[in-house]
Amino acid sequence: MIRNITILLVFQLLGETVARGAALAVPGPVIGLAALFVTLLVVPGLAERMRDTADGLLAHLSLLFVPAGVGVTAHLTTFAEAGLGLAAALVGSTVLAILVAVGAFVATARLTGAHRDD
Template structure:
């Protein structure tokens, strides 16, 4: 657990110190991933801790639920727009994924024109 918290602290320090738009935990996770690539046995060393955290992953959704309840007035006022934005962005992301797949498949000869 100390390793995870150390990487999160390092990410926060870099993010705030350099005034980056990237959140500190994201930088910390990227650093942890890099550490796993450099020292592969580190991943094995942390496996038990990480599995314990993943077993209780649902607890991480509690703050999101509290945030939704705290902003019910915004959801009530702009609910339709939020739903349209969520559905629209999801559809566009899926279409972009399909387009990228088709392009790569055609460039590599994996998909016949037709």
């Protein structure tokens, strides 16, 4: 398990190094995750060996949101002052994201010739 976590951290470090070294707008962990994905495709045995570690991390993923919750409670006055605007932005962006996803789905269905069975 320690070896697998080390592999994950090395890929994150690699991504951070590339992102900062090349001054990219893409976050380092995203680059590292893409490199890990490619590596797992090329070396399928590595994917199988890391499965238990990945499942363990995903099972406890909710723990990673604790810092965000603490951040929210640390800025309660900000939420009190701008709460209505924040709520409107949250609801509006959610609705917009759903509409864009539907539009992309419909466009893809039309481009691929998929049709509805009546």
